[in-house]
Amino acid sequence: xxxxxxxxxxxxxxxxxxxxxxxxxxxxxxxxxxxxxxxxxxxxxxxxxxxxxxxxxxxxxxxxxxxxxxxxxxxxxxxxxxxxxxxxxxxxxxxxxxxxxxxxxxxxxxxxxxxxxxxxxxxxxxxxxxxxxxxxxxxxxxxxxxxxxxxxxxxxxxxxxxxxxxxxxxxxxxxxxxxxxxxxxxxxxxxxxxxxxxxxxxxxxxxxxxxxxxxxxxxxxxxxxxxxxxxxxxxxxxxxxxxxxxxxxxxxxxxxxxxxxxxxxxxxxxxxxxxxxxxxxxxxxxxxxxxxxxxxxxxxxxxxxxxxxxxxxxxxxxxxxxxxxxxxxxxxxxxxxxxxxxxxxxxxxxxxxxxxxxxxxxxxx
Amino acid sequence: xxxxxxxxxxxxxxxxxxxxxxxxxxxxxxxxxxxxxxxxxxxxxxxxxxxxxxxxxxxxxxxxxxxxxxxxxxxxxxxxxxxxxxxxxxxxxxxxxxxxxxxxxxxxxxxxxxxxxxxxxxxxxxxxxxxxxxxxxxxxxxxxxxxxxxxxxxxxxxxxxxxxxxxxxxxxxxxxxxxxxxxxxxxxxxxxxxxxxxxxxxxxxxxxxxxxxxxxxxxxxxxxxxxxxxxxxxxxxxxxxxxxxxxxxxxxxxxxxxxxxxxxxxxxxxxxxxxxxxxxxxxxxxxxxxxxxxxxxxxxxxxxxxxxxxxxxxxxxxxxxxxxxxxxxxxxxxxxxxxxxxxxxxxxxxxxxxxxxxxxxxxxx
Numbered sequence: 229x230x231x232x233x234x235x236x237x238x239x240x241x242x243x244x245x246x247x248x249x250x251x252x253x254x255x256x257x258x259x260x261x262x263x264x265x266x267x268x269x270x271x272x273x274x275x276x277x278x279x280x281x282x283x284x285x286x287x288x289x290x291x292x293x294x295x296x297x298x299x300x301x302x303x304x305x306x307x308x309x310x311x312x313x314x315x316x317x318x319x320x321x322x323x324x325x326x327x328x329x330x331x332x333x334x335x336x337x338x339x340x341x342x343x344x345x346x347x348x349x350x351x352x353x354x355x356x357x358x359x360x361x362x363x364x365x366x367x368x369x370x371x372x373x374x375x376x377x378x379x380x381x382x383x384x385x386x387x388x389x390x391x392x393x394x395x396x397x398x399x400x401x402x403x404x405x406x407x408x409x410x411x412x413x414x415x416x417x418x419x420x421x422x423x424x425x426x427x428x429x430x431x432x433x434x435x436x437x438x439x440x441x442x443x444x445x446x447x448x449x450x451x452x453x454x455x456x457x458x459x460x461x462x463x464x465x466x467x468x469x470x471x472x473x474x475x476x477x478x479x480x481x482x483x484x485x486x487x488x489x490x491x492x493x494x495x496x497x498x499x500x501x502x503x504x505x506x507x508x509x510x511x512x513x514x515x516x517x518x519x520x521x522x523x524x525x526x527x528x529x530x531x532x533x534x535x536x537x538x539x540x541x542x543x544x545x546x547x548x549x550x551x552x553x554x555x556x557x558x559x560x561x562x563x564x565x566x567x568x569x570x571x572x573x574x575x576x577x578x579x580x581x582x583x584x585x586x587x588x589x590x591x592x593x
Numbered sequence: 594x595x596x597x598x599x600x601x602x603x604x605x606x607x608x609x610x611x612x613x614x615x616x617x618x619x620x621x622x623x624x625x626x627x628x629x630x631x632x633x634x635x636x637x638x639x640x641x642x643x644x645x646x647x648x649x650x651x652x653x654x655x656x657x658x659x660x661x662x663x664x665x666x667x668x669x670x671x672x673x674x675x676x677x678x679x680x681x682x683x684x685x686x687x688x689x690x691x692x693x694x695x696x697x698x699x700x701x702x703x704x705x706x707x708x709x710x711x712x713x714x715x716x717x718x719x720x721x722x723x724x725x726x727x728x729x730x731x732x733x734x735x736x737x738x739x740x741x742x743x744x745x746x747x748x749x750x751x752x753x754x755x756x757x758x759x760x761x762x763x764x765x766x767x768x769x770x771x772x773x774x775x776x777x778x779x780x781x782x783x784x785x786x787x788x789x790x791x792x793x794x795x796x797x798x799x800x801x802x803x804x805x806x807x808x809x810x811x812x813x814x815x816x817x818x819x820x821x822x823x824x825x826x827x828x829x830x831x832x833x834x835x836x837x838x839x840x841x842x843x844x845x846x847x848x849x850x851x852x853x854x855x856x857x858x859x860x861x862x863x864x865x866x867x868x869x870x871x872x873x874x875x876x877x878x879x880x881x882x883x884x885x886x887x888x889x890x891x892x893x894x895x896x897x898x899x900x901x902x903x904x905x906x907x908x909x910x911x912x913x914x915x916x917x918x919x920x921x922x923x924x925x926x927x928x929x930x931x932x933x934x935x936x937x938x939x940x941x942x943x944x945x946x947x948x949x950x951x952x953x954x955x956x957x958x
Contacts, residue, residue, distance in 0.1 A: 241605070316750055317743055317745050320745040320749055321745060351752055378682055379682070380681075383716075384685055385714065386713060386715075386716045387713055387754075388716055467716075
C-alpha cells in the first residue's frame with residue numbers, strides 16, 4: 229500500500245492536488261512534468277534548503293524549458309515587500325509570462341512569500357508548493373493563504389491564491405531539527421482537537437515517537453492533520469466562517485508572540501499556550517472536564533516554553549490589535565470535545581481579562 | 594424613466610452591483626449606507642478630484658463610522674508599490690480591519706491602485722469604485738483587474754479582486770476635459786465593434802455630440818459600452834479565454850505606447866491605431882471590406898494622433914515583450930463584422946512584420 233495520501237482541495241479557481249506522505253515527490257513527478265512541459269519555472273527557495281533537497285527538486289522540474297532559481301534569506305526576514313518586488317522585477321527581466329510557473333521549496337515563510345509572488349505576478353500565475361518542514365506540510369502549504377509582513381503587522385499584505393499542487397514528502401523531514409518538529413506538533417494537536425478524535429488518540433500514544441522524529445509515524449500524523457485542514461478550508465475558502473476554527477489557540481497565541489517581543493516566543497509554543505487558555509474559557513461553556521484534561525495533558529507533553537513575566541495589559545492590547553479582529557470584536561475558538569470545536573464571538577472582554585492574569589502567572593508544570 | 598442602468602457582474606467571490614448613468618450616485622446611496630454602516634472606510638482619491646467631487650463623496654459615505662481620506666498623486670505616477678505600501682501602513686496604523694471598507698474616487702489609475710490596495714490588505718477587503726472619468730466608467734472600474742506598475746512593465750503586479758459596487762455617474766463627466774472624452778471614446782468604439790452593432794450605429798450618428806461632451810448622449814453610450822464589457826467579463830473572469838476579446842486594438846496599441854516612449858502617445862490614440870491595424874489582418878481573414886470601411890471611418894473621426902517615425906523593429910520587439918504574450922506566442926483580436934470579433938493565435942509573425950512597415954509609414958488621413 230502506498231504511504232502517500234492523494235487529497236483534493238476544490239477552490240474557486242480550480243482544484244489543488246495534494247500528495248502527502250513518504251514518497252510523495254516520486255508519485256507527483258509525472259503530473260509535474262505535464263504541468264511544466266515547455267514552460268519557464270521560477271523556483272523560490274533558500275540556499276540551505278537547496279543544499280539539502282536540491283536533487284529532488286531537479287528531478288521534479290526536469291521537464292521545464294528553463295528552471296530559474298531564486299534564493300531568498302531564511303525565515304521571516306525574507307517575507308517583506310522588498311523581497312517580493314525584487315523577485316517580480318527579476319521574473320519580468322527573465323521573460324516571465326502569464327503561463328510561466330512558480331514552485332516554492334521550503335518552510336512556511338517560503339510558502340507565504342512564494343505564493344504571494346505568484347499571486348500578484350501579472351495578476352496571478354500558477355504555482356506549486358514543495359514544503360520541507362512539518363509545519364509547512366500540515367499548515368502553510370494548504371489553503372491558499374499567502375502574504376508578507378509589514379513593520380506594522382505580520383501577514384498584513386497578501387491574498388488568497390491557491391497552489392495547483394502541493395507535494396509534501398515526509399522523507400524531506402529527515403533533515404529537520406527536532407525543535408522544528410516539536411513546534412509543528414502543536415498545530416498537529418490543534419488539528420486533532422478540531423476534527424479528528426482518532427488522530428488525537430494516535431498522538432496520545434505516539435507523541436514521544438513523533439518528538440523523536442520517527443518519519444513513518446510523522447508521515448501518518450501529517451497526512452491526517454492535513455486532511456482536517458483541507459476539510460475545514462474546503463467549506464470556507466476565504467476565512468469568513470468555518471475556517472476561523474483553524475485559529476484555535478491563535479487568538480491568545482498571536483498576542484503572546486507580539487507581547488513577548490519579536491522572535492522570543494516561537495509560534496508553536498504560543499499556540500500551545502493559546503490552546504491551554506482556550507480550555508479555561510471552554511470549561512465555563514460546557515466542555516467536559518475529562519476532555520479538557522486530556523487536551524491539557526497532550527499539549528503539556530509537547531513542553532511549551534515558559535511565558536512567565538508577560539504583562540496581561542500588553543497581551544490584551546496586542547489581542548485587540550490582531551488583524552483577525554473585526555471591527556465587531558474578537559473571536560474565540562473553543563473546544564467542545566475531542567475532535568470538535570466552535571467559534572464563539574460573545575466572550576465578554578472582562579471574562580478574558582479575569583482569566584488572563586492567573587493564566588500568565590501560573591507556570592505550566 | 595431612470596437614466597441609470599442597474600447591471601450585475603457575477604464573479605467567484607459574489608456579485609458586483611453596478612449603477613451607471615445620470616444620477617447613479619443618488620440611486621446607490623442607500624445600498625452604500627448599509628454597506629458602510631458602523632465601519633471604517635478608507636477613501637483613495639486625488640486632491641484635484643476631491644476639489645471637484647468631494648461633496649458627492651461625503652454624501653455617499655456618510656453612514657460610515659469614520660471616513661479616512663488618502664490623497665495620492667494624479668495619474669500613473671501613483672500606481673507603484675511604494676504608494677501601495679504607504680497606504681497599507683497607514684491603514685494598519687489607523688485601525689483598518691478585515692471588515693473595513695475602501696472606496697476609490699477617480700480615474701483609471703486610482704481604480705487600479707485602490708483595487709490593488711484593497712485586494713492585498715489583510716488578504717482582501719471589500720471595496721467600491723466611484724469612477725470620475727469616462728474611460729474608468731466604461732473600462733477600468735469593471736472586471737476586477739487591479740495593479741501597479743514596475744519599471745519593467747505596466748500593471749505587472751496586481752490581482753483580480755472584484756469591487757462590491759461600481760457607481761458610474763455621468764454627471765461627474767461634466768468637469769472632464771474634452772481630450773479625456775476623446776481618448777475614452779476609442780474604448781467605447783472598441784466595445785461596439787466587439788459586441789453591440791446598435792451602439793456602433795449610435796456612435797456613427799452621434800460621434801460629434803459625444804466629442805463635444807453632451808452628457809445625456811455620453812451617458813447612453815457609456816451604459817451600453819459597460820454592458821458589452823460586463824457580458825464578456827462575466828464569461829471569463831480570469832482572462833483565460835473570451836475576455837481577451839477586450840484586447841482588440843491593444844496588441845499593437847501597447848507596443849506603440851512603449852515604442853514611442855513613456856507618455857508621448859496616449860492610450861486611446863494607441864488603441865485607435867491598434868484597431869486600424871487589426872483591420873489589415875482581419876481583411877485577409879474574411880472581414881467584409883464594407884465593415885472594415887465603416888470601422889476605419891469611425892475610428893478616424895476620433896482623430897487618433899500621428900504615430901509617424903516609429904521604427905517597426907522597436908514596435909515588434911515591444912510586442913513580443915508584452916505581458917499579455919504567453920510563452921506560446923502572441924494573440925490577436927480581429928473583427929469579423931460590426932459587433933463581433935474573434936481571438937486568433939495563429940497569425941504568423943512574418944505577416945505582422947510585413948504589414949507593420951507600410952502601416953507605420955502611411956499617415957492616417
